Amino acid sequence: MTRHFGVFQFHPDITASKIVECFAAMAGMVGKIDGLLAFEHGPYKSSEGLNDGFTHGFIMTFDSPGSRDAYLPHPIHEAVKDIVVPCLARVIVFDFDIPSN
Numbered sequence: 001m002t003r004h005f006g007v008f009q010f011h012p013d014i015t016a017s018k019i020v021e022c023f024a025a026m027a028g029m030v031g032k033i034d035g036l037l038a039f040e041h042g043p044y045k046s047s048e049g050l051n052d053g054f055t056h057g058f059i060m061t062f063d064s065p066g067s068r069d070a071y072l073p074h075p076i077h078e079a080v081k082d083i084v085v086p087c088l089a090r091v092i093v094f095d096f097d098i099p100s101n
Contacts, residue, residue: 001037001100002062004071006093007054014087019056022084026058033074035067036060054090065097 010019023041030039041058044051062068071077085091 001098002065002068002095003098004060004062004068004093004095006058006091007051008056008058008084008088009054009090010056010087011089018087022087023056023058025080025083029071029076029080032076033067033071035063036071037063054092068095 026041027039030036038061039058041056043056044054062071
């Protein structure tokens, strides 16, 4: 499996309802893009204060690195990026593979 996770800092003028719309669009990719097994997201919820201004995070689970690679240029992903990316001041995305036992 491959985990694809990211953190977002939205532009200050982005409303809470627009943030909900962004994550709904992202969640809507599950079941439409082969190999995308799960999507989870939420706002930063720690008293550590190590979020460096990032306010929301997400994790996607893919069945394989190949499925993640196919997702990146997928037309559905590109359409979701058209909704989400203009709302972002900063983003970090990081992927790692989960070894099978």
